[in-house]
Amino acid sequence: MKDIDPRMHTAEHLLSGTLVAMFGMGRPFTTHLEKKKSKADYRFARTLTEEEARSVEERVNALIDADLPVREEYLSREEAAAQFDLSRLPDAAGDRVRVVHCGNADACPCSGPHVASTKQCGRIRLISWSYEDGALRVRFRLEEP
Numbered sequence: 832m833k834d835i836d837p838r839m840h841t842a843e844h845l846l847s848g849t850l851v852a853m854f855g856m857g858r859p860f861t862t863h864l865e866k867k868k869s870k871a872d873y874r875f876a877r878t879l880t881e882e883e884a885r886s887v888e889e890r891v892n893a894l895i896d897a898d899l900p901v902r903e904e905y906l907s908r909e910e911a912a913a914q915f916d917l918s919r920l921p922d923a924a925g926d927r928v929r930v931v932h933c934g935n936a937d938a939c940p941c942s943g944p945h946v947a948s949t950k951q952c953g954r955i956r957l958i959s960w961s962y963e964d965g966a967l968r969v970r971f972r973l974e975e976p
């Protein structure tokens with residue numbers, strides 16, 4: 832993973848955690864995280880309604896406002912595999928798997944950079960959401976904190 836904006840990276844965790852909790856979908860199978868705007872693709876059978884998208888946005892902003900501490904934890908690959916889907920993690924990641932926690936709201940194996948606490952993300956804004964090629968694609972950006 833190259834040079835990713837820590838704010839975007841953390842916001843993607845919160846967004847995906849919220850979608851998983853609200854709709855029971857899995858974590859995204861691809862993401863494009865950039866400083867200005869990002870997108871994430873999820874296996875889901877339809878797009879979201881405007882109301883659903885705004886409610887996702889609200890929940891993510893509530894997690895950001897709660898200023899949850901972001902911390903890392905290292906688990907053995909075995910321990911991690913019991914709790915998480917590691918299929919997107921490169922084997923090169925080694926025997927120890929880094930799990931990133933946003934307070935108690937979200938935990939996800941990840942090797943990227945993150946902010947120290949969620950308020951540093953700013954405000955999330957969902958730009959668009961659509962059903963494309965069998966997947967839900969969500970585009971979002973961050974406003975300055």
Ligand SMILES: [Zn+2]
Nearest residue numbers: 840931941943
């Ligand atoms: Zn991450």
